[in-house]
Amino acid sequence: MSDLRPITALGAALPRLASFGALEIRENGGLALASMALRRGTVEPTPFGLALPGPGRWIAGQGVAALWTGLDQWMIEAEGRAELDFAAELKQLAPGCSVTEQTDGWVAFEIVSRAGTGPIDALLSKLVNVDLADFGPGCATRTGLEHMSCFVIRRSEAHIAVLGARSSAGSLWHALETAAKRLEER
Amino acid sequence: MLITHPLLGLRDAQEFTYLGDARLIDRPAPSAPDAEAAFCDYVFLRDNPAGVHRELWYHEHGDRSWLVVTRDTVTHEVLGAELARNVALARTRCSK
Amino acid sequence: MKFSGFRVFAEALKGHTGWRPLWRNPDPKPSYDYLIVGGGGHGLATAYYLAKTFGRSRIAVLEKGWLGSGNVGRNTTIIRSNYLLAGNEPFYEFSMKLWEGLEQELNFNAMVSQRGIINLFHTDAQRDAFRRRGNAMMLAGAGARLLGREELRAMVPFLNYDNARFPIKGGLMQARAGTARHDGVAWGYARGADSHGVDLIQNCEVTGFRLDRGKVRGVETSRGYIAADKVGVAVAGSSSRVMAMAGMRLPIESHVLQAFVTEGLKPTIPGVITFGAGHFYISQSDKGGLVFGGDIDGYNSYAQRGNLPVVEDVVEGGMALMPMIGRARLLRMWGGVVDMSMDGSPIIDRTQIEGLYLNGGWCYGGFKATPASGYAFAHLLATGASHETARAYRIERFARGHVVDERGAGAQPNLH
CATH class of the missing domain: 3.50.50.60 (FAD/NAD(P)-binding domain)
Structure with a gap:
């Protein structure tokens, strides 16, 4: 039997990690993702005790989180469960809903600032057309980043996550790295 | 241009793709006796006014919703936007 | 007179x-x-x-x-007559022939200049499509030449031939095409x-x-x-x-199409170059300005002016094709309202x-x-x-x- 070894979205054995000044960008290889959509006439569930957020919002629970992705649709995240069948687990907790496994369709980058909100805001200003006055902790949106469609999540003042298509993980890393480097050089 | 998304507030028009005249919602009945001519008009003809225009925009880099945007084609001013699904559902109810 | x-x-x-x-x-x-x-x-x-x-x-x-x-x-x-379809090519070639005699016909200097047009291709499939188009052009008497990469490089050495996404493999040239005032x-x-x-x-x-x-x-x-x-x-x-x-x-829908011109520069671009894959085309006017453009804005408009996303798209295409354009300074940009048919x-x-x-x-x-x-x-x-x-x-x-x-x-x- 072949010796199969899993690789990350960026093609390495271990997730990539790099620092640029106060910013740290980390490939989050362990994040499990599943999308969930209400069907007509179903009751809105509360999977893992999550009160599903409204438009433009993200909410975190114990090791799981949910972000609104469209009318009656959410993406559910679970830390460290990428190797498990998270979608099946979610399906049990969301009766009548359409649940789809998403983990391997995406790459997730966690970006943390060691100097407060300033560097995060500067990075976002460079990369996305999002009104930062209205993008505090608990906000999440899909938008274009260098022509790539991405989810941007504000996990806290100094911590954002960018979820992009796994097939363009390298280009997304390049965009984030370039912007972060330029901020560092400034 | 900034489009006033009914759920997400002001969003850059770059996040959207454009389909055209909102009358494309009104698909002709395929079983009507004049269906062939009606479909020809539906597919090919447009009002194309200079001024206020109701048109379909798709929030591709966003929540993937279809919007009916009311916009002035002379000034590019966006005058309003609503979810196309609400527009379509309201019409279905009217016709019943 | x-x-x-x-x-x-x-x-x-x-x-x-x-x-x-x-x-x-x-x-x-x-x-x-x-x-x-x-x-x-x-x-x-x-x-x-x-x-x-x-x-x-x-x-x-x-x-x-x-x-x-x-x-x-x-x-x-x-001005060009490099179309594929039988409904189009004879008409545009008829136009090309009228262009060739226009100044004598009108006794007026319209500065018709047959400096050639080159449509770039980046893949084998595109080369095949352009060869087919070139054959259609030759059948209509328009003339066409398929240029290889090295032949093209000798003519226009300043292009970025090794762009990672769109490496230039060659181009389809119509030598009789060009520009007019x-x-x-x-x-x-x-x-x-x-x-x-x-x-x-x-x-x-x-x-x-x-x-x-x-x-x-x-x-x-x-x-x-x-x-x-x-x-x-x-x-x-x-x-x-x-x-x-x-x-x-x-x-028909009316759409806005933008165009751009830089300050006057020394002669550098011999003819018209189109980079369809990157939504960009360029030529140089006799006054020296680089004249370029790209896609329409894409929504109904009678404004005769466009918006910035397409400006960005066009200049990104320009930078990808010929990085030296980054040193040129933009002089004017404008928009025109065009009839986009179905x-x-x-x-x-x-x-x-x-x-x-x-x-x-x-x-x-x-x-x-x-x-x-x-x-x-x-x-x-x-x-x-x-x-x-x-x-x-x-x-x-x-x-x-x-x-x-x-x-x-x-x-x-x-x-x-």
Whole structure:
């Protein structure tokens, strides 16, 4: 039997990690993702005790989180469960809903600032057309980043996550790295 | 241009793709006796006014919703936007 | 007044006191045999050929603003006949032949310059498609040459041949293509039409059509009612608005197309280069400015100005193709309103209203068609039949399913 070894979205054995000044960008290889959509006439569930957020919002629970992705649709995240069948687990907790496994369709980058909100805001200003006055902790949106469609999540003042298509993980890393480097050089 | 998304507030028009005249919602009945001519008009003809225009925009880099945007084609001013699904559902109810 | 080198020399000795206006500025008469609505390139060319070639008289051109105030002065001046489809290629090649004799025909310097056009390709599949297009061009007598990468590099060494996404593999060249001075074309046709007795009436906006039992009787204008037997509308960009006054809906959306020019630079770009994959094309004017553009903005617009996302898209394409353009400084940018038709091809046809004719739907490519468009429209107005190269441009093609869709994009105007 072949010796199969899993690789990350960026093609390495271990997730990539790099620092640029106060910013740290980390490939989050362990994040499990599943999308969930209400069907007509179903009751809105509360999977893992999550009160599903409204438009433009993200909410975190114990090791799981949910972000609104469209009318009656959410993406559910679970830390460290990428190797498990998270979608099946979610399906049990969301009766009548359409649940789809998403983990391997995406790459997730966690970006943390060691100097407060300033560097995060500067990075976002460079990369996305999002009104930062209205993008505090608990906000999440899909938008274009260098022509790539991405989810941007504000996990806290100094911590954002960018979820992009796994097939363009390298280009997304390049965009984030370039912007972060330029901020560092400034 | 900034489009006033009914759920997400002001969003850059770059996040959207454009389909055209909102009358494309009104698909002709395929079983009507004049269906062939009606479909020809539906597919090919447009009002194309200079001024206020109701048109379909798709929030591709966003929540993937279809919007009916009311916009002035002379000034590019966006005058309003609503979810196309609400527009379509309201019409279905009217016709019943 | 005939232009010649001798005349310029003689006038120089007289302090240039002998030059006269190129055309009269007459008031409208109560009636004409032929009214052409629209004093742009196509309308003026129509009037010229109608009078000169088809020998018709009692002709007037009605222009809302001043002659040549619309798209004929807002385009990027490219002339070419490098189409694929049988409905298009003979028409554009007919236009190319008229361009080649235009300055002698009009006795006017339109600065027609056959400096060539190169369409770049980046994959084997694209090379095959361009070879096919080149064969179609050669069948129509337009001439074409497939250039390999090294041959191309010798001609235009400044391109980025090793772009990671779109490495340049070669190009399809039409050596007879090039550029022309766009305003000069309008002025030349205006002067020619005027000298054959056509009344060019400016500041005269058509505000309505007078129809009677399915036949056109004349037009209402901002300068009063003018009766006419036949009315030809050539107002691309505003075709829908004008034809709506006659109760017609058209297979057309109006879109804005932007163009850009840099400050004058030393000669660097030998011809026209198009980078279709990157939504960018460029040439250099005789004055030295780099003239370039890209895609339409993609939404209905009558604004004659576009928005920044397309500016970004165009300059990204420019930087990807020829990084040296980053050192050039942009001088002007502007927008023009174009008739985007449902198949990307024009309409030259009669309408259901007797005596009312339409010339429109030129999308982003009307300038190169100016001579043939005028000729074919004059042919239609004078004889009642389509010109042999314009038979594919009947409006009924949409109902019959015989669309002329070079791009294969379907009834979605912003994708053509």
